[in-house]
Amino acid sequence: xxxxxxxxxxxxxxxxxxxxxxxxxxxxxxxxxxxxxxxxxxxxxxxxxxxxxxxxxxxxxxxxxxxxxxxxxxxxxxxxxxxxxxxxxxxxxxxxxxxxxxxxxxxxxxxxxxxxxxxxxxxxxxxxxxxxxxxxxxxxxxxxxxxxxxxxxxxxxxxxxxxxxxxxxxxxxxxxxxxxxxxxxxxxxxxxxxxxxxxxxxxxxxxxxxxxxxxxxxxxxxxxxxxxxxxxxxxxxxxxxxxxxxxxxxxxxxxxxxxxxxxxxxxxxxxxxxxxxxxxxxxxxxxxxxxxxxxxxxxxxxxxxxxxxxxxxxxxxxxxxxxxxxxxxxxxxxxxxxxxxxxxxxxxxxxxxxxxxxxx
Ligand SMILES: NC(=O)c1ccc[n+]([C@@H]2O[C@H](COP(=O)([O-])OP(=O)(O)OC[C@H]3O[C@@H](n4cnc5c(N)ncnc54)[C@H](O)[C@@H]3O)[C@@H](O)[C@H]2O)c1
Ligand SMILES: [Fe+2]
Numbered sequence: 001x002x003x004x005x006x007x008x009x010x011x012x013x014x015x016x017x018x019x020x021x022x023x024x025x026x027x028x029x030x031x032x033x034x035x036x037x038x039x040x041x042x043x044x045x046x047x048x049x050x051x052x053x054x055x056x057x058x059x060x061x062x063x064x065x066x067x068x069x070x071x072x073x074x075x076x077x078x079x080x081x082x083x084x085x086x087x088x089x090x091x092x093x094x095x096x097x098x099x100x101x102x103x104x105x106x107x108x109x110x111x112x113x114x115x116x117x118x119x120x121x122x123x124x125x126x127x128x129x130x131x132x133x134x135x136x137x138x139x140x141x142x143x144x145x146x147x148x149x150x151x152x153x154x155x156x157x158x159x160x161x162x163x164x165x166x167x168x169x170x171x172x173x174x175x176x177x178x179x180x181x182x183x184x185x186x187x188x189x190x191x192x193x194x195x196x197x198x199x200x201x202x203x204x205x206x207x208x209x210x211x212x213x214x215x216x217x218x219x220x221x222x223x224x225x226x227x228x229x230x231x232x233x234x235x236x237x238x239x240x241x242x243x244x245x246x247x248x249x250x251x252x253x254x255x256x257x258x259x260x261x262x263x264x265x266x267x268x269x270x271x272x273x274x275x276x277x278x279x280x281x282x283x284x285x286x287x288x289x290x291x292x293x294x295x296x297x298x299x300x301x302x303x304x305x306x307x308x309x310x311x312x313x314x315x316x317x318x319x320x321x322x323x324x325x326x327x328x329x330x331x332x333x334x335x336x337x338x339x340x341x342x343x344x345x346x347x348x349x350x351x352x353x354x355x356x357x358x359x360x
Pocket of ligand 2: 235249
């Protein structure tokens with residue numbers, strides 16, 4: 001039996017933050033990172049909510065830790081808001097979601113993504129790091145009440161963030177499309193998200209702001225897809241490496257994804273081929289289409305000036321091999337493994353890492 005439900009109300013377009021007023025909140029707690037506190041966006045968004053009393057928690061760092069979420073939870077509980085707003089990338093949204101969850105509050109959460117990547121504004125996931133290990137919290141209560149996709153917030157996106165987060169969108173779409181819990185509705189969203197992000201990323205990277213809303217919508221579609229269908233080995237390994245080496249999440253996905261396709265091709269050839277055709281990468285025989293999909297992603301990775309190997313991303317092969325048992329164990333422990341189309345096994349993870357390692 002498959003179910004699909006989107007409890008999050010999605011508001012999109014330029015100036016969409018104005019939708020915050022609909023909550024009629026008097027006490028607004030806003031979670032963000034220092035970048036948006038310094039440039040005044042956090043204050044502007046808090047004003048849009050129209051609250052009488054506002055508190056801004058601007059301590060979020062990339063890959064938020066359990067202790068940061070605990071610190072924020074204490075502040076959130078003491079403030080007792082009637083609206084919680086998350087403003088930022090996956091890190092700010094995940095931190096706010098975890099804080100809401102730990103505080104067991106009954107207030108609504110409005111999530112405002114400023115990167116087109118994590119999809120966290122519509123997912124049941126929040127990823128926290130503790131002792132070098134990324135722990136995905138997975139619970140329906142983590143799903144925000146509202147997602148605000150405001151294209152005005154994408155003006156300042158630096159090129160490297162467009163590339164890193166863009167590959168997070170592609171990997172969410174691709175992994176959820178072949179995941180064991182995929183269904184008709186998640187497939188529809190994943191296919192559209194993959195094709196649309198694949199086509200628009202080069203233009204966005206080259207500076208065309210008009211295409212950015214398209215990628216933003218694709219990111220949310222991919223989030224909706226994976227929160228229902230699940231993810232796979234690319235995310236399990238990316239979480240494991242990200243907790244240890246702090247390389248941006250999407251960048252790790254970009255390096256790992258082609259090798260994951262090779263490993264899973266045996267079980268997911270037909271669906272990978274469908275995705276290749278949806279993105280215009282074609283190939284009449286499925287085997288050829290899968291090869292084109294892998295090559296197309298490697299071409300795009302180069303065009304977006306992303307590293308091709310883990311070594312190029314700053315993870316030396318020597319360090320990788322010395323920490324291999326822990327990396328493999330953390331990946332096998334990650335909930336994303338459970339929905340990979342091939343049963344996740346030690347040797348598969350090692351094979352993917354060997355292919356992605358590069359030379360130091
Ligand atoms: N919960 C989920 O469903 C889910 C899914 C995928 C990834 N994640 C998590 O999300 C995190 C990655 O999120 P991310 O890729 O969005 O990056 P991020 O939130 O870690 O932000 C990275 C940097 O980009 C800056 N930034 C954000 N928006 C900007 C903008 N518009 N202009 C300029 N700078 C901006 C931030 O200030 C920060 O310094 C990882 O921790 C990952 O594990 C969560
Ligand atoms: Fe991701």
